[in-house]
Amino acid sequence: MKLATLAMAVGLLPLVAGAPTAKPIILRNLAAPRYFGAAANTTFLFNDKNYTEVISTQVAVKWENIEPEPNGFDFGPADEIVRFAESVGAQMRGHNFMWGNQLPPWVNTSLTATELDKALENHITAIMDHYRGKIYAWDVINEMISDNTPNETFKDNIWTQKFGEEAMPKALAYARAVDKQPKLYINDYGIESINSKSDTLYDVVSGFLADGVPIDAIGFQCHFTLGQIPTDLEANLQRFAALGLDVAVTELDINLRGPANATALAQQARDYWSVVHACVNTRRCVSVSVWGVSDDHSWIPNGEVLPWDAEKQPKPAFYAIADAFEGKPRP
Ligand SMILES: *[C@@H]1O[C@H](CO)[C@@H](O)[C@H](O)[C@H]1NC(C)=O
Numbered sequence: 498m499k500l501a502t503l504a505m506a507v508g509l510l511p512l513v514a515g516a517p518t519a520k521p522i523i524l525r526n527l528a529a530p531r532y533f534g535a536a537a538n539t540t541f542l543f544n545d546k547n548y549t550e551v552i553s554t555q556v557a558v559k560w561e562n563i564e565p566e567p568n569g570f571d572f573g574p575a576d577e578i579v580r581f582a583e584s585v586g587a588q589m590r591g592h593n594f595m596w597g598n599q600l601p602p603w604v605n606t607s608l609t610a611t612e613l614d615k616a617l618e619n620h621i622t623a624i625m626d627h628y629r630g631k632i633y634a635w636d637v638i639n640e641m642i643s644d645n646t647p648n649e650t651f652k653d654n655i656w657t658q659k660f661g662e663e664a665m666p667k668a669l670a671y672a673r674a675v676d677k678q679p680k681l682y683i684n685d686y687g688i689e690s691i692n693s694k695s696d697t698l699y700d701v702v703s704g705f706l707a708d709g710v711p712i713d714a715i716g717f718q719c720h721f722t723l724g725q726i727p728t729d730l731e732a733n734l735q736r737f738a739a740l741g742l743d744v745a746v747t748e749l750d751i752n753l754r755g756p757a758n759a760t761a762l763a764q765q766a767r768d769y770w771s772v773v774h775a776c777v778n779t780r781r782c783v784s785v786s787v788w789g790v791s792d793d794h795s796w797i798p799n800g801e802v803l804p805w806d807a808e809k810q811p812k813p814a815f816y817a818i819a820d821a822f823e824g825k826p827r828p
């Protein structure tokens with residue numbers, strides 16, 4: 498997200514399911530050496546006990562306006578989630594620095610390119626400094642590739658208006674200059690298949706690598722609709738990995754577009770399995786993160802998109818994720 502919002506996905510959290518007598522299924526253990534994570538939502542993390550339990554067990558927190566005014570940073574809510582993650586032994590991803598949406602009002606077109614450049618550097622430096630040693634991966638860039646490829650390469654937003662094709666390299670270079678440890682990601686949607694948009698990203702990133710722009714990994718959001726997992730997801734992950742990059746599934750959810758029934762839940766389970774399987778089959782795929790935890794707190798209302806239902810009970814998708822990490826066949 499943006500200059501103003503930061504959301505974090507916490508990985509490595511134990512997600513337990515199963516009858517008291519059965520051996521508990523702990524996704525974070527099954528995923529190793531990969532991470533299994535979830536975006537934690539601060540609105541509920543400290544208010545819905547069952548949600549918190551699944552998370553401690555698992556998370557998705559998002560806080561708005563970390564920099565509501567120029568140089569006025571509010572780290573409070575973000576610090577809470579970081580403390581929480583540490584308390585449950587979770588790895589954290591940070592999200593994000595450069596996005597065309599959800600910008601605070603003071604970041605607008607009235608700034609000159611020089612002023613915006615300074616604001617960007619300042620923002621990245623202050624936040625990465627604050628969380629030094631606590632975040633293993635940053636989505637430095639979010640959703641910058643155009644939806645009108647190949648005619649247009651980058652989205653038309655304040656960053657590309659002011660910096661042109663230098664926008665992404667600037668943010669990545671500022672991030673690397675602050676801290677060499679975290680993996681630096683470009684995160685996007687619509688790039689999960691081999692298609693015009695992912696081809697464009699592939700070319701952009703190849704150019705970055707040739708030019709020495711610091712980039713470590715690509716995040717594939719993976720917001721899917723039921724029954725529509727691209728069959729070439731794995732081949733696509735592998736072609737980016739072959740460039741020498743890590744890849745990750747960063748915002749996975751699968752939309753039923755209607756109330757759950759047994760048929761739809763079984764298909765959703767197969768779909769989750771397919772995505773996790775594609776990651777497991779790709780050596781440099783480092784993590785799978787779901788975008789939320791339970792269906793009642795998803796960003797997509799009434800889509801029944803997640804592996805836990807509104808009562809925080811594991812759905813068939815949960816068991817399918819476990820199967821995929823364990824190398825078991827598609828359910
Ligand atoms: C929390 O879980 C318990 C046990 O499953 C259930 O009885 C209770 O209704 C849940 N609370 C909420 C707020 O969902």
Ligand SMILES: *[C@@H]1O[C@H](CO)[C@@H](O)[C@H](O)[C@H]1NC(C)=O
Pocket residue numbers: 602603604605606607608
């Ligand atoms: C645009 O940014 C300038 C400089 O930060 C600020 O003074 C102005 O109020 C902003 N405009 C809007 C509409 O928020």
Ligand SMILES: *[C@@H]1O[C@H](CO)[C@@H](O)[C@H](O)[C@H]1NC(C)=O
Pocket residue numbers: 645646647648
């Ligand atoms: C790209 O531009 C060509 C020529 O102007 C046009 O025919 C085509 O529809 C455009 N494609 C997209 C995806 O906008």
Ligand SMILES: *[C@@H]1O[C@H](CO)[C@@H](O)[C@H](O)[C@H]1NC(C)=O
Pocket residue numbers: 753754755756757758760761
């Ligand atoms: C089950 O749910 C799916 C997805 O919402 C829907 O398309 C399908 O018609 C439903 N089937 C039944 C038997 O209700």
Ligand SMILES: *[C@@H]1O[C@H](CO)[C@@H](O)[C@H](O)[C@H]1NC(C)=O
Pocket residue numbers: 504536537538539540557558559788789794795796
């Ligand atoms: C967090 O919860 C709020 C309120 O339900 C919702 O609007 C928002 O989209 C959620 N964020 C994420 C990342 O799921």
